[in-house]
Amino acid sequence: MPRLSVAFVRAAMLYLLAGFTFGALMLANKGLAFYPTLWRLRPLHIEFLIFGWTLQLIMGVAFWILPRWQDRRGNERIAWLSWLLLNLGILMAVVATIAPDFAPALQLSGRICETAGVLAFALHAWPRIKPLGA
């Protein structure tokens, strides 16, 4: 497995752990109502499981298995940039929940980073998407 896929998949698994933990805490709190503040974890639960886990796992595996030229995987720098931007975007969403005064700006910047990350990944992957032998 290439190093970038390792970075994507390991980060994805950390987000899976955190996202499921937050989900389980909210679920328990729904039944037992022991700490209402736990509902504040909801945006992070969604962020971690959709972007941190699902999207990041897809990108990591795609980088690994899309067609290669010999052992080269196209423009790897753009692919690394996509990893950086995606995780920076998620991190901004985390900071937004701890610093409510800056939340709107951080949430917007985070979404811009995530979108740029996805676009960078698409730019990397596009030339690798082709039929066998082409």
Ligand code: HEM
């Ligand atoms: C890949 C897996 C998952 C994804 C993508 C996901 C995504 C979401 C989303 C989008 C919402 C908001 C739903 C809405 O507003 O209608 C949500 C809410 C919630 N999720 Fe998850 N979730 C996942 C797994 C889990 C797990 C494993 C648990 C519990 C152990 C969990 C517990 C909850 C709870 C308690 C809520 C709040 C429900 C409410 O508003 O009443 N989630 N999740």
